Amino acid sequence: xxxxxxxxxxxxxxxxxxxxxxxxxxxxxxxxxxxxxxxxxxxxxxxxxxxxxxxxxxxxxxxxxxxxxxxxxxxxxxxxxxxxxxxxxxxxxxxxxxxxxxxxxxxxxxxxxxxxxxxxxxxxxxxxxxxxxxxxxxxxxxxxxxxxxxxx
Numbered sequence: 001x002x003x004x005x006x007x008x009x010x011x012x013x014x015x016x017x018x019x020x021x022x023x024x025x026x027x028x029x030x031x032x033x034x035x036x037x038x039x040x041x042x043x044x045x046x047x048x049x050x051x052x053x054x055x056x057x058x059x060x061x062x063x064x065x066x067x068x069x070x071x072x073x074x075x076x077x078x079x080x081x082x083x084x085x086x087x088x089x090x091x092x093x094x095x096x097x098x099x100x101x102x103x104x105x106x107x108x109x110x111x112x113x114x115x116x117x118x119x120x121x122x123x124x125x126x127x128x129x130x131x132x133x134x135x136x137x138x139x140x141x142x143x144x145x146x147x148x149x150x151x152x
Contacts, residue, residue: 001034001035001036001037001040001044001045001048001108001112001147001148002034002035002037002084002085002145002146002147002148003032003033003034003035003048003052003084003145003146003147004032004033004081004084004143004144004145005030005031005032005033005052005055005057005143005144005145005146006030006031006033006136006138006141006142006143006144007029007030007057007058007138007139007140007141007142007143008026008028008029008030008031008077008136008137008138008139009027009028009137009138009139010025010026010027010028010136010137011025011026011029011031011077011134011135011136011137012024012025012026012077012134012135012136013025013077013079013124013125013126013127013132013133013134013135014132014133014134014135015127015130015131015132015133016131016132016133017130017131020133023124023125023126023127023132024077024079024124024125024126025077025124026074026075026076026077026122026124027074027075028072028073028074028075028139029069029072029074029075029076029077029122030052030069030074030075030076030077031076031077031079031134031136032052032076032077032078032079033079033081033084034048034078034079034080034081034084034109034112035080035081035082035083035084035085035099036080036082036085036099036100036104036105036108036109037085037098037099037100037149038097038098038099038100038101038104039149040100040104040108040148041108042108042111044108044148045108045111045112045115046111046115047148048112048146048148049112049115049116049119050115050119051146052069052076052116052146053068053069053070053076053116053119053121054068054069054070055068055069055144056068057142057144058071058072058074065142069121070119070120070121074121075121075122075123075124076116076121076122076123076124077123077124077125077126078109078112078113078116078123078124078125078126079125079126079132079134080105080106080109080126080128080129082096082099082100082105083096083099084099085098085099102128102129105128106128106129109128110128113125
């Protein structure tokens with residue numbers, strides 16, 4: 001699984017085809033753009049959720065990135081994004097053959113959400129396989145890339 005994690009002051013996701021209905025919103029916390037690959041398993045989902053919750057990227061009283069989300073009272077807004085598996089090596093049109101099929105991706109995406117909830121972190125989410133508009137105020141900016149394949 002791949003995640004583009006952004007530390008945010010706030011973030012929200014809207015559905016443009018539904019009169020810009022608000023699908024999810026958080027205050028301080030992390031916006032997690034989440035991609036599921038064809039070889040990903042339940043283990044990857046658990047590992048990634050744990051990593052997101054325990055990543056020490058929030059400032060302590062000395063201004064150092066030293067605190068995890070679990071100690072800041074923040075939330076996670078998770079948005080499924082298969083384009084994180086874009087392969088742009090050949091030509092001008094990206095290939096998405098390394099992204100999991102929607103049926104598998106949705107199961108692992110939902111498991112990620114459940115794993116975060118199990119850690120008592122409030123979670124908001126986008127709507128799977130739907131066009132969305134994401135608005136955020138990046139804090140720092142702090143943006144981190146995690147690929148579970150690289151961690152094994």
